[in-house]
Amino acid sequence: MAMIQAKLTRVTRTLTLQLDAPLALMLLFSLTLLALILVLPLSAILLRPAASLSMDILEGLLGYPYVSWPPLGEWVIVADRGEYKLVIVRFKDMGIIPNTLLIAFTVTLFSTAIGVLVAYVLARYEFPGRSILRILAIIPLLYTPFVNAFVAYKLFGEEGILYNLMLSLGLGYTVEITYIAGVIVAQTMMFWPIVYINTLASLLQIDPSLEEQAENLGARGLRLFRSVTLPLSLPGVAAGAGLVFIFSMEDLAAPIAFKVDNVISRTIVRAVVGARDVERLSVEVALLAGILLVLALSWFVAIKHYVSLRHYAMLSRGGRWKPRVSKPGPLMLALIYLAVTPIILVSMLPQLGVVVYAFSESWRDPLPSGFTLDHFRELLRDSNVLNGLRNSVIYSAVALAIIILSSTVIAYTVSRVRVAGVGVLDVLATSPLALPGLSIAMGLLVLYGLGPLRGTPVDPFANPAILITLAYAVRKGPFTTRAVYAGLQQVHQALEEAGVNLGASRSRVLLTIVLPLVGLNVIAGAIVSFVYCMTEVSTSVILGALNPSQAPITYVVYEYVTAGYGGGAFIHLAAAIVTLTLALQVAAITISNYILRFRYAFLGV
Amino acid sequence: MAEVRLENVSKYFGKFKALDRVSFHVVKGEIFTLLGPSGCGKSTTLRVIAGFEIPEEGRVYIDGVDVTFKKPYERNTAMVFQNYALWPHMTVFDNIAYGLKVRGYSREEIKRRVSWALELLGLKGLEDRYPLQLSGGQQQRVALARAIVVEPKVLLLDEPLSNLDAKLRVRVREEIVSIQRKLGITTIYVTHDQEEAMSISDRIAVMDRGRIIQVGTPWEVYNNPANLFIATFMGRSNVLEGVVVGRESNGLYVVDVRGLKFYGLSREEVERGDKVKVVVRNEAPEIVEDMENAPNVFQGEVVRVSLIGFATQVRVKLANGETLTLYVKNKIHIGEGEKLRIYINPEDVKIYKSLEDVD
Numbered sequence: 001m002a003m004i005q006a007k008l009t010r011v012t013r014t015l016t017l018q019l020d021a022p023l024a025l026m027l028l029f030s031l032t033l034l035a036l037i038l039v040l041p042l043s044a045i046l047l048r049p050a051a052s053l054s055m056d057i058l059e060g061l062l063g064y065p066y067v068s069w070p071p072l073g074e075w076v077i078v079a080d081r082g083e084y085k086l087v088i089v090r091f092k093d094m095g096i097i098p099n100t101l102l103i104a105f106t107v108t109l110f111s112t113a114i115g116v117l118v119a120y121v122l123a124r125y126e127f128p129g130r131s132i133l134r135i136l137a138i139i140p141l142l143y144t145p146f147v148n149a150f151v152a153y154k155l156f157g158e159e160g161i162l163y164n165l166m167l168s169l170g171l172g173y174t175v176e177i178t179y180i181a182g183v184i185v186a187q188t189m190m191f192w193p194i195v196y197i198n199t200l201a202s203l204l205q206i207d208p209s210l211e212e213q214a215e216n217l218g219a220r221g222l223r224l225f226r227s228v229t230l231p232l233s234l235p236g237v238a239a240g241a242g243l244v245f246i247f248s249m250e251d252l253a254a255p256i257a258f259k260v261d262n263v264i265s266r267t268i269v270r271a272v273v274g275a276r277d278v279e280r281l282s283v284e285v286a287l288l289a290g291i292l293l294v295l296a297l298s299w300f301v302a303i304k305h306y307v308s309l310r311h312y313a314m315l316s317r318g319g320r321w322k323p324r325v326s327k328p329g330p331l332m333l334a335l336i337y338l339a340v341t342p343i344i345l346v347s348m349l350p351q352l353g354v355v356v357y358a359f360s361e362s363w364r365d366p367l368p369s370g371f372t373l374d375h376f377r378e379l380l381r382d383s384n385v386l387n388g389l390r391n392s393v394i395y396s397a398v399a400l401a402i403i404i405l406s407s408t409v410i411a412y413t414v415s416r417v418r419v420a421g422v423g424v425l426d427v428l429a430t431s432p433l434a435l436p437g438l439s440i441a442m443g444l445l446v447l448y449g450l451g452p453l454r455g456t457p458v459d460p461f462a463n464p465a466i467l468i469t470l471a472y473a474v475r476k477g478p479f480t481t482r483a484v485y486a487g488l489q490q491v492h493q494a495l496e497e498a499g500v501n502l503g504a505s506r507s508r509v510l511l512t513i514v515l516p517l518v519g520l521n522v523i524a525g526a527i528v529s530f531v532y533c534m535t536e537v538s539t540s541v542i543l544g545a546l547n548p549s550q551a552p553i554t555y556v557v558y559e560y561v562t563a564g565y566g567g568g569a570f571i572h573l574a575a576a577i578v579t580l581t582l583a584l585q586v587a588a589i590t591i592s593n594y595i596l597r598f599r600y601a602f603l604g605v
Numbered sequence: 606m607a608e609v610r611l612e613n614v615s616k617y618f619g620k621f622k623a624l625d626r627v628s629f630h631v632v633k634g635e636i637f638t639l640l641g642p643s644g645c646g647k648s649t650t651l652r653v654i655a656g657f658e659i660p661e662e663g664r665v666y667i668d669g670v671d672v673t674f675k676k677p678y679e680r681n682t683a684m685v686f687q688n689y690a691l692w693p694h695m696t697v698f699d700n701i702a703y704g705l706k707v708r709g710y711s712r713e714e715i716k717r718r719v720s721w722a723l724e725l726l727g728l729k730g731l732e733d734r735y736p737l738q739l740s741g742g743q744q745q746r747v748a749l750a751r752a753i754v755v756e757p758k759v760l761l762l763d764e765p766l767s768n769l770d771a772k773l774r775v776r777v778r779e780e781i782v783s784i785q786r787k788l789g790i791t792t793i794y795v796t797h798d799q800e801e802a803m804s805i806s807d808r809i810a811v812m813d814r815g816r817i818i819q820v821g822t823p824w825e826v827y828n829n830p831a832n833l834f835i836a837t838f839m840g841r842s843n844v845l846e847g848v849v850v851g852r853e854s855n856g857l858y859v860v861d862v863r864g865l866k867f868y869g870l871s872r873e874e875v876e877r878g879d880k881v882k883v884v885v886r887n888e889a890p891e892i893v894e895d896m897e898n899a900p901n902v903f904q905g906e907v908v909r910v911s912l913i914g915f916a917t918q919v920r921v922k923l924a925n926g927e928t929l930t931l932y933v934k935n936k937i938h939i940g941e942g943e944k945l946r947i948y949i950n951p952e953d954v955k956i957y958k959s960l961e962d963v964d
Contacts, residue, residue, distance in 0.1 A: 501678070
C-alpha cells in the first residue's frame with residue numbers, strides 16, 4: 001500500500017513539476033475546444049452513415065452519378081472551323097468519386113514534379129533574378145477565394161487567352177483546355193507552390209557535408225540528386241504532396257469555374273447551399289464527406305510514419321553552414337530561363353487577373369477594357385457585402401483571441417512537457433491544417449444541427465456564428481501554434497529552469513520569461529492566423545448558408561461567383577472583395593516576416 | 606548553509622538507467638565535486654538535487670528534510686547553468702534581482718542586496734547592460750551573482766567554466782573558491798575536467814555509467830584510485846597487462862608482465878593466476894644510476910623524446926618489448942637511442958582487475 005502511494009506521489013509530482021494549475025486549466029480549455037470542434041464532429045461524420053448504411057446505398061455509390069462507367073463525353077474534341085482546327089482538351093466524366101480521385105492524383109503528380117524542380121533550382125543555383133523568382137513563386141499561395149479559378153478559365157477555357165494567342169500566331173490550329181482537364185491545369189497552377197515551399201525548406205536544412213561526401217566519393221549531377229539530395233528532402237516533398245492531394249479534393253473554385261459538377265466537393269456543398277431540405281441530409285453526402293476525411297487521414301498517417309523514419313536526415317547538424325549554391329551550366333541556364341521562369345510567371349497570372357477583374361469595366365474579350373473604381377464603390381453600397389465583412393471581422397477577431405490563448409499553451413506543452421499523450425496533442429493541434437474543411441463543416445452540421453442539439457443556442461441553423469468562429473480558431477490556430485513552437489525551440493530550456501530554480505512558479509516563468517522571449521512569434525503567428533480566418537471557405541460556405549444573415553464574406557463571394565447562368569455574374573464585384581483580402585494578406589505577411597526576422601536566440605556562448 | 610544527502614537515487618530515461626543507486630553526503634560548507642566523463646550522470650545528479658528531475662527510486666535530503674518530491678522553487682537551491690541561462694530581455698540588474706522579487710523583498714532591500722552582489726563579483730557599473738553586451742567572463746559572474754544573491758542553502762554549479770577560454774577558466778575558478786570560502790556556502794560542482802576538480806574541491810565523487818565509483822579528497826582519489834577506471838581517468842598512466850605470480854610477506858603483489866616482474870599494491874582482492882592490469886603514472890618512474898638487480902628496476906632504450914611543456918616525455922622500450930612513458934624534468938638531457946635504467950617505487954605500482962571483471 002505504501003509502495004503504491006509512493007509510486008503515485010512520484011507520478012503526480014512528475015506531472016505537476018511540468019504543469020501547474022493555471023497551465024493545466026488553459027490546456028484543458030484547448031483540449032475541450034479540439035474535442036468539440038474537431039474530434040467529435042469528425043467522428044460524427046464517420047459514424048452517421050453507419051446507422052442507415054445498406055447494400056442499396058453502397059450499390060448506389062457504384063452507379064451514376066457517383067461512378068459512371070463507361071465514362072461519358074469525349075477526352076479530346078477536334079473541331080474543324082474552316083480556317084483553323086480547334087483542339088478541345090476536356091477529359092471524360094467518370095462520375096463523382098473517380099473524377100475527384102483522378103483530378104487529385106494528377107494534380108499531385110504535376111505539382112510535385114514542378115514544385116521539386118523549382119525548389120531544387122532556386123535552392124541550389126545562383127543566377128540573376130533568383131531572389132525575385134523566389135518571391136514570385138509564392139504568389140499563387142495568396143488566397144483569392146474562387147476568383148483566381150475564373151481567371152484560369154479566362155486563360156485556358158473557351159475562347160480564352162491561350163485560344164486567341166495561338167489563333168493570332170496563325171498556326172492553323174488552336175487549343176482550349178476545359179472541363180476536367182481545365183480543373184487539373186488550374187489546380188496545378190494553384191497548388192504546386194505548396195510542394196515548392198516544403199521542399200525548399202527541406203533542401204535548405206540538409207547538411208552540405210552529406211552532399212559533399214557523396215561528391216567526394218564520385219557522385220555528381222543527376223546521380224547526386226537521385227541518390228542523396230532527393231531522398232534527404234523527401235520529408236518536405238511528401239508533406240507538400242499530401243497537402244496538395246487534400247486541397248485538390250476539397251477545392252470548389254476550379255470545378256465551379258470550369259463547370260465540373262460531378263466532384264465530391266461540389267456535391268457536398270450543393271447538398272447544403274441552396275438546398276430546400278438540409279435536414280434530410282442524404283447518407284451518400286455524409287459518406288462523401290467521410291471519404292474525403294479518410295483519404296486525408298491516410299495521407300497524414302503515411303507521411304507521419306515516413307517522415308519519422310527519416311529524422312536522421314537532419315540530425316547531423318553541428319554548427320552553422322552555408323547552403324550549397326553553384327553557378328548553373330548552359331543547360332541548366334536554359335532550363336531556368338525557358339522552363340522554370342515561365343512556369344512561375346504563368347502561375348501568378350490568376351492572382352494578377354483577380355486585380356484586373358476588380359479594376360476593369362469588362363473582361364469579355366481576350367483583353368480587359370475600361371479602368372474603373374466602380375466595383376469598390378458598389379461594395380460600400382451592397383448590404384450583403386458590408387454585413388459579410390462585418391461578420392468576418394468579428395468572427396476572426398474572436399477566433400484570434402481564442403487562438404492566442406490555446407496555441408500558446410499547446411505549443412508550450414508540446415515543446416516542454418514530457419508526459420505520455422503529448423504526441424497526440426501535437427497531432428491534434430496541427431492536423432486541422434491538413435484535414436478537409438468540408439468534412440469538418442459537415443461534421444459540425446451533423447453533430448450540432450441534425451441531432452439532439454437542434455434548437456439549442458449552438459444550433460447552426462439558428463446561430464452559425466458560434467460554430468463558424470470556433471471552427472476558425474481550430475482550423476487556423478495551427479499557424480500560430482507553429483510560429484510559437486518555432487520560437488520556443490530557440491529559447492533554451494535552461495532559461496526557464498533558472499527562473500524555477502530561483503523560486504518562481506511555472507506560470508510566473510511563463511509570464512515573465514517565456515512570453516517576453518516568444519512574444520514576437522505569437523504576434524507574427526496571430527497575424528497570419530487572422531488573415532486565414534478572414535479567407536476561410538469550407539465552414540464559412542456550409543454553415544453560413546444555413547443562416548445567410550450571419551454568413552461571413554467568403555460565403556458572399558461564393559454566392560456572387562455562382563449566381564447567374566454558368567456562374568460568374570457578379571465576378572467583378574467578387575474580384576473587388578477578394579482584392580481587399582489580397583491586400584490584407586500582403587500586408588499581414590510582410591509585417592509578420594518583418595517581425596520574425598528579429599527572432600533571436602541567446603545562449604552565453 | 607546546509608548539508609545534502611542522497612540515498613540510493615536511481616533515475617531512468619526510458620530504459621536507460623541514468624543514475625544507479627547514487628548515494629553520498631555533502632557536509633556543510635564544503636565544495637563537493639561530481640567528476641566523470643560526459644554521459645556518466647553527473648549533471649543528472651545535480652538536476653535531481655535542484656528538483657528538475659524526480660528520481661524513480663531513492664531519496665534526496667537537504668538539511669535532513671526529505672525534498673525528493675519538492676518543487677524546484679520550494680528547495681532554495683541556486684544553480685549556475687553551463688550556458689549561464691541569462692535572460693536576454695532583462696538587464697544585469699533585473700537578472701540578479703529576479704529571485705529576490707519572487708521572494709517578495711521590498712524595493713530597497715532588493716537594491717541593497719543586488720548592489721552587494723555586484724560589489725562582491727566586481728560587476729559594479731554593468732547593472733544596466735543587457736547580457737548580450739557582456740563578455741563571457743562577465744556573463745559568468747552575473748550568473749553566479751544571480752545564484753548567490755538569494756542566499757541559497759546549496760549552490761549548484763553545472764560545468765560553469767566550460768564556455769570560458771583556458772586562461773580565464775583558471776582565474777574564474779580561483780574566484781569561485783574565494784567567494785565560496787567567504788560565504789561558506791555548501792557547493793556542489795559538476796565538471797569533466799579532473800584538473801579543475803582537484804584544484805577546487807574539498808572532496809570529489811568520481812562517477813562512471815550512472816554510479817559513484819569513489820568519494821574522497823583530491824589527494825585520495827588521485828593517489829589511491831578505487832579501480833582501473835579512476836586510475837586511468839585521473840592523470841596520465843601506463844597500463845600493462847600481466848598475471849599475478851605471488852605475494853611477498855610485506856603485502857606486495859608480484860605480477861609477471863611478459864617476463865618482467867613488477868612489485869606493487871592492490872586495493873582489490875587478487876589471487877595468484879589472476880590476469881590483472883598494472884598501472885604506473887607517467888610521473889612515477891625515476892631514472893637511476895645504481896640499484897642494479899633491485900625489484901622494480903628495469904633496463905630500457907629511449908625510443909622517443911618530446912617536450913610537453915612543464916616536463917619532457919620519454920618513451921622507453923623495456924627488455925620485454927613493452928613501452929613505458931615517463932615524465933622527466935626538462936633539465937635532464939636525454940637522447941633517442943640512449944640506454945637507461947629506471948626504478949618505480951612499489952607504492953606507485955597499482956594493480957587492478959580489468960573493468961570487465963569488476964562488473
